[in-house]
Amino acid sequence: MQAGKIVQRPSGNGTPILQPVTPSEKPAEGSTHGVLAAAAAAAAAASSASKLAEPTPVNPSLPSAATLGGAATPSGKATPSAATSATRSKTIVLTDAGRAPWYNSIGEPVSAYVVGIAGGSASGKTSVAREILKKLPNVPWVAIVSQDAYYKSLSPEESKLAFQEQYDFDHPDAFDYDILKRCIQDLRQSKAVEIPVYSFVQHQRMSETNYLYGPAVLIVEGIFVLHDPAIRDLLDLKVYVQADSDLMLARRIKRDIVERGRSVNSVLDQYLRFVKPAFDTFVSATARHADMIVPGSHNEVAIEVISQHMEKQLRNRSRKLRAEFYKTPATNVPAPQGTDRHSTSMSPYDGLGSAYERRTSLTHMKPRLERNESFGLSSSQLARGASSTSTADEAGLPPNVTLLAQTPQLQSLLTLLHDRSTPTSEFTFACKRVGTLIVELATTLLPYREKEVIIHGGRKHVGHELNIESLCSVSILRSGAVLEPSLRRAFPAMSLGSLLIQSNEEDGEPHLYDVALPSFIRRRETAEKSWVFLLDAQIGTGAAAFMAIRVLLDHSVPEDQIIFLTLLASSQGGIHALNRAFPRVRIVVAGVDPGLQKLRIPWQSSVSNTASAIKPERDESRGYDENAAVDEDDLSPGFNRRDNLHLLASPPLHSVDGGFAATAEPKQQQQRHSSLTKSPAKGSRVVFAITPGCGSIGDRFWGTGSR
Ligand SMILES: Nc1ncnc2c1ncn2[C@@H]1O[C@H](COP(=O)(O)OP(=O)(O)O)[C@@H](O)[C@H]1O
Numbered sequence: 001m002q003a004g005k006i007v008q009r010p011s012g013n014g015t016p017i018l019q020p021v022t023p024s025e026k027p028a029e030g031s032t033h034g035v036l037a038a039a040a041a042a043a044a045a046a047s048s049a050s051k052l053a054e055p056t057p058v059n060p061s062l063p064s065a066a067t068l069g070g071a072a073t074p075s076g077k078a079t080p081s082a083a084t085s086a087t088r089s090k091t092i093v094l095t096d097a098g099r100a101p102w103y104n105s106i107g108e109p110v111s112a113y114v115v116g117i118a119g120g121s122a123s124g125k126t127s128v129a130r131e132i133l134k135k136l137p138n139v140p141w142v143a144i145v146s147q148d149a150y151y152k153s154l155s156p157e158e159s160k161l162a163f164q165e166q167y168d169f170d171h172p173d174a175f176d177y178d179i180l181k182r183c184i185q186d187l188r189q190s191k192a193v194e195i196p197v198y199s200f201v202q203h204q205r206m207s208e209t210n211y212l213y214g215p216a217v218l219i220v221e222g223i224f225v226l227h228d229p230a231i232r233d234l235l236d237l238k239v240y241v242q243a244d245s246d247l248m249l250a251r252r253i254k255r256d257i258v259e260r261g262r263s264v265n266s267v268l269d270q271y272l273r274f275v276k277p278a279f280d281t282f283v284s285a286t287a288r289h290a291d292m293i294v295p296g297s298h299n300e301v302a303i304e305v306i307s308q309h310m311e312k313q314l315r316n317r318s319r320k321l322r323a324e325f326y327k328t329p330a331t332n333v334p335a336p337q338g339t340d341r342h343s344t345s346m347s348p349y350d351g352l353g354s355a356y357e358r359r360t361s362l363t364h365m366k367p368r369l370e371r372n373e374s375f376g377l378s379s380s381q382l383a384r385g386a387s388s389t390s391t392a393d394e395a396g397l398p399p400n401v402t403l404l405a406q407t408p409q410l411q412s413l414l415t416l417l418h419d420r421s422t423p424t425s426e427f428t429f430a431c432k433r434v435g436t437l438i439v440e441l442a443t444t445l446l447p448y449r450e451k452e453v454i455i456h457g458g459r460k461h462v463g464h465e466l467n468i469e470s471l472c473s474v475s476i477l478r479s480g481a482v483l484e485p486s487l488r489r490a491f492p493a494m495s496l497g498s499l500l501i502q503s504n505e506e507d508g509e510p511h512l513y514d515v516a517l518p519s520f521i522r523r524r525e526t527a528e529k530s531w532v533f534l535l536d537a538q539i540g541t542g543a544a545a546f547m548a549i550r551v552l553l554d555h556s557v558p559e560d561q562i563i564f565l566t567l568l569a570s571s572q573g574g575i576h577a578l579n580r581a582f583p584r585v586r587i588v589v590a591g592v593d594p595g596l597q598k599l600r601i602p603w604q605s606s607v608s609n610t611a612s613a614i615k616p617e618r619d620e621s622r623g624y625d626e627n628a629a630v631d632e633d634d635l636s637p638g639f640n641r642r643d644n645l646h647l648l649a650s651p652p653l654h655s656v657d658g659g660f661a662a663t664a665e666p667k668q669q670q671q672r673h674s675s676l677t678k679s680p681a682k683g684s685r686v687v688f689a690i691t692p693g694c695g696s697i698g699d700r701f702w703g704t705g706s707r
C-alpha cells in the first residue's frame with residue numbers, strides 16, 4: 001500500500017494545512033531553546049506528582065491505564081504512584097464489537113492492517129495511536145503494541161549502568177528487532193502472540209507476558225519503528241510524529257517523573273547524554289521512510305486523514321463468506337488437496353479416499369440416493385444400523401466426516417429432537433444421550449498407545465491408553481455448550497473453553513466476540529501438542545464452525561488435532577466448504593438433514609418467538625420450505641444480542657491485554673454498536689436454517705425458546 005506523502009503544518013492563521021513532501025525532506029530539527037524553563041515547570045510538577053491522577057484513557061472504552069500490564073516490584077527511587085504506573089504495559093486491545101471473518105473461503109487468513117508510528121521520545125506517538133483507534137468506530141478489534149516491550153534484556157553490568165543513567169536506551173542497537181519482527185509477522189497473520197512486559201523502573205523485561213490475539217488493525221509505536229528495513233516491510237502505513245525538541249523534553253520530564261519513577265536531574269542527564277544525540281543522529285533520520293508526517297500537537301486533521309484511509313483499506317479487505325458457503329453446491333467440492341489419508345493407523349481418512357472420489361464423480365451423473373424423508377438417509381442405511389461404516393459418504397458428506405451409525409436407537413433419539421412437540425425435559429435428555437454417543441465416537445479418533453498392566457493372577461496384559469498430552473473442549477457459544485454435559489461424563493476434569501460467535505444482523509456473517517481458551521491453548525508451545533474437541537449443535541452454512549477452526553489454527557493447534565462434534569449437519573451446507581478449507585479437521589455428527597434454507601426473520605423478534613415468525617425467503621436455486629427451522633447459530637438473536645450475552649457467557653466486550661472483563665457498555669460503544677447494526681432491509685434480517693432441522697437446539701435444550 002502506498003499512501004500519499006502528507007505533512008501537516010500550521011498555516012499563518014494557525015489552521016493546519018496538508019501539503020505533500022518529498023521523501024528526502026526531513027522534519028524541522030527541534031531546538032533546545034526553552035529546555036530550562038520546561039525543566040523548571042517539570043520540577044514544580046514533580047513536587048505534586050503524587051497528586052496527579054492516572055492519565056485518562058483517550059477512549060472511554062479502553063481500560064484505565066492503571067489496569068494495563070503487570071505489576072513489578074518498584075525500585076527504591078520510584079514514588080509509589082510512579083512505581084505502579086511505570087510498569088504499565090502500553091499494549092492496548094480494544095474489542096467492543098465482533099470481529100468479522102479475517103480469512104478467505106479456503107480458510108487462509110487475510111493480513112491484519114499494520115500501522116507503524118515512529119518519532120522522538122514524548123513526541124506524541126502513543127497519543128496519536130490512541131486517537132486513531134478512537135476514530136475507527138467500525139473497526140472492532142484494534143491493538144496498540146509498543147516497541148518498548150522489545151528492549152534487549154540487560155546483563156547485570158548493563159543493568160547497573162541503566163540505574164546510573166549511563167546506559168544508552170536511545171541507540172538503535174538497544175532493541176531486539178527480531179522478536180519484534182516475529183511478533184508483527186504473527187499478528188499480521190492473525191496468530192496469537194505473547195507480548196513482553198517492560199518495566200521502565202526496573203529497566204528490564206518482566207517475566208510475565210501479555211496474551212494478544214485477533215486485532216484486525218495493529219498499531220506499532222516506538223522511536224525506532226521505521227529504523228529496521230525488515231520491520232518497515234511489514235507496515236501497511238508508516239507514520240512519523242514530529243515535535244519540537246523543547247516540547248518533547250518538557251513532556252518527557254513531566255511524564256518520566258510521574259510515570260517512570262525518575263527525578264528531574266536524572267531525566268536531564270539522560271536527555272543530554274543519550275536522548276537528544278540519538279534523536280538527532282538516528283530517530284529523526286527515519287522520518288524519510290514515512291508515508292505521513294504528523295505533528296505532535298494540534299494534529300486532529302492528520303489523525304482524521306489517517307483513520308479515513310485505514311477504514312477504506314479495511315473495507316476493501318472485508319469478506320462475505322456465509323453467502324459464499326451457502327451458494328457452493330455440494331457436488332462441486334473438489335477432492336481435498338494435500339489430505340494425507342493414510343497418515344496414521346488411527347486416521348479416520350483410512351479407506352475413505354476412494355469412497356469420496358467415487359461419490360464426487362457419481363453425484364455429477366446420478367440423482368441422490370433415495371432418502372428417508374426426515375433425515376436424508378436411505379432406508380438401506382437405516383436397516384444396516386450399527387454395522388454401517390460408510391453412511392457419511394452415502395449421506396453426501398465429505399470424507400473427513402464420521403456419521404454415527406444410524407441405528408434404530410439413534411434414529412429414535414433424533415426423531416425426538418426433530419419433533420417440535422417434544423417437551424424440554426425430554427429434548428434435553430435426548431440431546432445428552434446423543435451427545436454421549438458422539439463423544440464416545442470422537443474419542444475413538446484420538447491416538448492411543450499400548451499399555452502393559454498386571455491383571456488378576458499376576459499375569460501381564462497389554463492394553464491401551466490415551467496417547468496425548470492435553471485435551472480440552474471449546475464450545476461455540478452458546479449452542480455448542482449443549483454437548484458439554486455429555487463430554488463431562490467421559491472427561492470429568494477436562495478444561496472447557498468457549499468462543500462467542502454471533503451472526504451479524506445485516507448479512508448473517510459470523511462475528512467473533514469473545515475468545516476464552518484454556519491457558520495451554522493460549523501458549524503456542526503447548527497448543528501445538530494439544531487436541532481439541534470443538535463443540536457446536538449444528539453445522540448449517542458452516543460459517544461459525546469455519547471461524548472457530550480458524551481461531552484454533554491461529555493458536556497453533558494442529559489441524560488434524562481438532563475434532564468437531566455436532567448433533568446435526570446439513571448435507572448441502574458448509575460442511576463441504578469446511579472440508580475444502582480444513583480437510584484434516586475430523587467432524588463427528590449424529591444426524592444429517594438434506595436441506596439448507598435462507599430465511600428472512602423479523603429482526604426485533606425475541607428468541608422465544610422467532611421461529612414462529614419465520615418467513616422463508618424465495619431462493620431461486622432451492623425454493624421454499626415452509627417447514628424450515630432455524631439453525632441455532634443463525635438464530636443468535638440480533639437486536640437482542642446483548643441481552644443474551646448476559647445470559648450466556650461473559651457480558652464482554654472489553655479486553656485488557658487478553659483478559660476479558662465484563663463492563664457496562666459505554667455510551668460511545670453504544671453509538672458504535674448502533675452504527676454497526678443499521679439494517680438495509682429494516683425490520684428483518686437474513687438467517688440460514690437446516691431443513692427440516694431441529695429448531696434452535698440451544699433454546700430447546702435450556703427451555704428458553706420456541707420449538
Ligand atoms: N497532542 C497533544 N497535546 C497535548 N499533550 C500531548 C499531545 N500528545 C501527547 N501529549 C502528551 O505528551 C506526553 C507524551 O506523549 P506520548 O504520546 O506518551 O509520547 P510518546 O509515545 O511519543 O513517547 C504525554 O504526557 C501526553 O499526554
Ligand SMILES: O=c1ccn([C@@H]2O[C@H](COP(=O)(O)O)[C@@H](O)[C@H]2O)c(=O)[nH]1
Nearest residue numbers: 120121122169170200203204222223275
Ligand atoms: O529502561 C528504559 C527504557 C527506555 N527509556 C527511554 O524511553 C524512551 C522511549 O520511550 P518513549 O515512550 O518513546 O518515550 C527512550 O528515549 C529511552 O531513553 C528509559 O528511560 N529507560
